[in-house]
Amino acid sequence: MNTIVRSAYNLCKSPLLLPIQGVNTVRGGEHQIQQCRGIRVRVHNGNLEQALKFMQRKMQSSGIERQIKNLQTHHVKNSEKRVLARKKLQRRIQSQELAHRIKVILADKARCVLTGPVRKALKFLSWCKMDS
16 A cells, blocks of 8 residues: 555656547647646544545545556566466456356356255246246
């Protein structure tokens, strides 16, 4: 959390200008410039921990924390980009596989619950509804 707070402080201290993606100016392919917004937090009764927690929640909800994490501090080589992209893809695929496994397990559990007399009663009820 300290690195996030330090980064946020440095980000708010210096007026960093960011390009707005997808918005073209009159001159053509250039981007408009927007100054970063800061977050102000009041410290009540000297309770700095509470203020830091509140600031972190505020940063997460506004998306500033994501911007700070994605802020490029050094040049990333193409080989590093490929490795990072491969790892990201593997994480996404693994997440999808785990979601599929959980879905199958829940479906099996639901099927197991509906066995025996309960299942027969449900079949009978559905049969009665079909005739009427």
